[in-house]
Amino acid sequence: MESFDLAIIGSGPGGYVAAIRAAQLGMKTAIIEKYNTLGGTCLNVGCIPSKALLDSSEHFHNATHNFTEHGIDVDNVRPNIEQMIKRKNEVVEQTCNGIKYLMDKNKIAVFNGLGSFKDSTHISIKDQDGKVTEIEAKKTIIATGSKPNFFPGMEPDKKRIITSTEALSLKEIPKKMIVIGGGVIGLELGSVFGRLGTQVEVVEFASSIIPTMDETMGKELTRVLKKEGFKFHLEHRVKSVVNKGDKVIITALNKKEVEVTFEADYCLVAVGRKPYTDGLNAEAAGVKITDRGQVEVNDYLQTSTPNIYAIGDVVRGAMLAHKAEEEGVFVAEHMAGQKPHMNYNLIPGVVYTWPEVASVGKTEAELVKEGREIKVGSFPIKALGRARASMDTAGLVKVIADSETDEVLGVHMIAPRAADLIMEAVVAMEYRASAEDIARICHPHPTYSEAIKEAALDAFEKRALHI
Numbered sequence: 029m030e031s032f033d034l035a036i037i038g039s040g041p042g043g044y045v046a047a048i049r050a051a052q053l054g055m056k057t058a059i060i061e062k063y064n065t066l067g068g069t070c071l072n073v074g075c076i077p078s079k080a081l082l083d084s085s086e087h088f089h090n091a092t093h094n095f096t097e098h099g100i101d102v103d104n105v106r107p108n109i110e111q112m113i114k115r116k117n118e119v120v121e122q123t124c125n126g127i128k129y130l131m132d133k134n135k136i137a138v139f140n141g142l143g144s145f146k147d148s149t150h151i152s153i154k155d156q157d158g159k160v161t162e163i164e165a166k167k168t169i170i171a172t173g174s175k176p177n178f179f180p181g182m183e184p185d186k187k188r189i190i191t192s193t194e195a196l197s198l199k200e201i202p203k204k205m206i207v208i209g210g211g212v213i214g215l216e217l218g219s220v221f222g223r224l225g226t227q228v229e230v231v232e233f234a235s236s237i238i239p240t241m242d243e244t245m246g247k248e249l250t251r252v253l254k255k256e257g258f259k260f261h262l263e264h265r266v267k268s269v270v271n272k273g274d275k276v277i278i279t280a281l282n283k284k285e286v287e288v289t290f291e292a293d294y295c296l297v298a299v300g301r302k303p304y305t306d307g308l309n310a311e312a313a314g315v316k317i318t319d320r321g322q323v324e325v326n327d328y329l330q331t332s333t334p335n336i337y338a339i340g341d342v343v344r345g346a347m348l349a350h351k352a353e354e355e356g357v358f359v360a361e362h363m364a365g366q367k368p369h370m371n372y373n374l375i376p377g378v379v380y381t382w383p384e385v386a387s388v389g390k391t392e393a394e395l396v397k398e399g400r401e402i403k404v405g406s407f408p409i410k411a412l413g414r415a416r417a418s419m420d421t422a423g424l425v426k427v428i429a430d431s432e433t434d435e436v437l438g439v440h441m442i443a444p445r446a447a448d449l450i451m452e453a454v455v456a457m458e459y460r461a462s463a464e465d466i467a468r469i470c471h472p473h474p475t476y477s478e479a480i481k482e483a484a485l486d487a488f489e490k491r492a493l494h495i
């Protein structure tokens with residue numbers, strides 16, 4: 029039986045990054061993945077394929093909506109869904125192959141098969157042909173990720189009632205799609221199809237879309253997406269979804285508890301994701317699972333069995349690839365006796381609509397609830413020269429700072445390339461910058477980043493320059 033210092037179950041961004049860091053630190057490392065490709069949800073059916081389709085559909089949208097204004101006349105522009113999916117698949121394949129290359133480069137043993145604990149130091153791996161291999165590992169990291177969630181009555185049939193996984197490989201452009209859930213997946217994948225001509229209607233339980241982000245973001249994004257043709261049914265709780273062959277019927281209760289029905293050719297169920305531990309046989313290793321299905325961990329991400337750790341979507345916290353990656357590094361370094369640091373308050377969140385939404389730190393509502401004295405500054409994207417040049421004028425940046433110390437406590441933005449812009453705020457906040465610090469840094473002109481400087485000036489002393 030082969031023996032390892034560390035075995036990692038699951039090769040998503042949590043697992044494969046942990047493997048690389050552990051190998052760098054000199055551990056003899058194995059990674060176990062039940063599918064034939066490495067990379068987990070993120071690379072195969074998550075972050076990467078969704079962004080590939082978002083980019084393709086954005087090009088189509090620009091060609092049909094913005095090119096003429098820019099002085100580019102194009103005729104007969106048509107979407108080719110088959111080619112879009114093919115390109116997306118190629119991007120996924122290249123990215124997954126890149127992970128295999130990184131495993132080989134770092135001399136990490138890759139086992140394809142379902143990993144199951146036999147006890148706290150032995151794992152059996154059953155491949156697709158039923159062949160079982162057993163390995164010994166002094167330490168193990170559980171990085172088994174998550175799967176799409178759904179509630180009773182809305183079980184996906186993967187034909188017309190679909191999850192993000194099927195939506196990423198649809199063979200046709202739906203005429204009408206009902207999206208259950210106005211969260212990240214619903215709005216990103218809704219955008220893909222909305223731009224290609226699908227009539228998209230979002231049925232959301234909360235009183236706003238992206239309800240966990242700063243309220244201003246939901247309001248502005250609603251405005252932008254409505255202009256693109258989205259319809260929103262807020263404060264509607266979906267009770268049932270039925271596939272009638274060529275259409276789906278969705279029944280929801282509105283806030284007055286009145287039954288409302290919707291009809292569409294597809295229904296995308298996007299009501300969150302749930303941690304995945306099926307087949308892991310965690311009990312055999314003494315690993316506790318919480319009532320919510322998460323692997324229970326302490327502050328060092330150790331499970332109830334101290335030589336077994338868990339990271340990423342399968343534990344508490346945001347279900348984000350970069351959070352999983354940081355936890356992978358954290359755990360490998362902790363195992364090696366180092367003193368790593370992770371600031372859960374500074375994990376940025378992004379929604380890849382256009383414009384993108386990005387945020388870091390606390391929302392205004394959270395700070396008010398904590399009783400913090402705050403000051404808020406904001407700046408509209410339309411006041412930037414860069415925005416007028418590119419015709420991307422929707423959005424704003426909001427900076428929240430402590431009233432007394434001026435320390436930045438939260439930055440929220442809806443802006444072109446907000447996903448990249450937010451890093452300025454993350455770096456500033458990691459070094460506990462004040463709004464004045466950001467405001468006094470020279471920002472290149474003309475860029476969207478000038479809106480961050482201006483919003484910081486507004487938060488600091490209400491003295492933005494260009495408004």
Ligand code: FAD
Nearest residue numbers: 038040042062068069070074075143173340341347348349
């Ligand atoms: P996963 O990536 O889920 O990987 C877990 C792996 O473990 C899987 O490959 C699984 O097959 C394997 N596994 C499970 N059990 C076993 C077992 N017993 N034996 C062997 N292998 C096993 N996050 C972002 O930060 N940015 C984005 O833009 C983004 N976009 C997304 C878009 C979509 C449509 C979806 C669905 C998700 C998106 N996410 C995004 C979330 C992101 O994909 C997850 O947060 C991330 O993949 C979690 O990483 P992980 O390593 O914890 O688990």
Ligand code: NAD
Nearest residue numbers: 209210211212213214232233265266298299300301347378
């Ligand atoms: P989500 O939690 O973002 O949104 C789910 C939405 O569904 C919520 O707004 C909720 O109020 C609503 N909802 C729940 N039950 C409902 C019901 N019965 N009727 C109507 N609405 C209902 O979840 P998601 O969009 O499925 O995404 C899952 C996870 O994947 C998220 O945690 C997210 O972090 C991750 N993800 C991240 C990205 C990114 O970083 N860009 C992209 C996609 C997914």
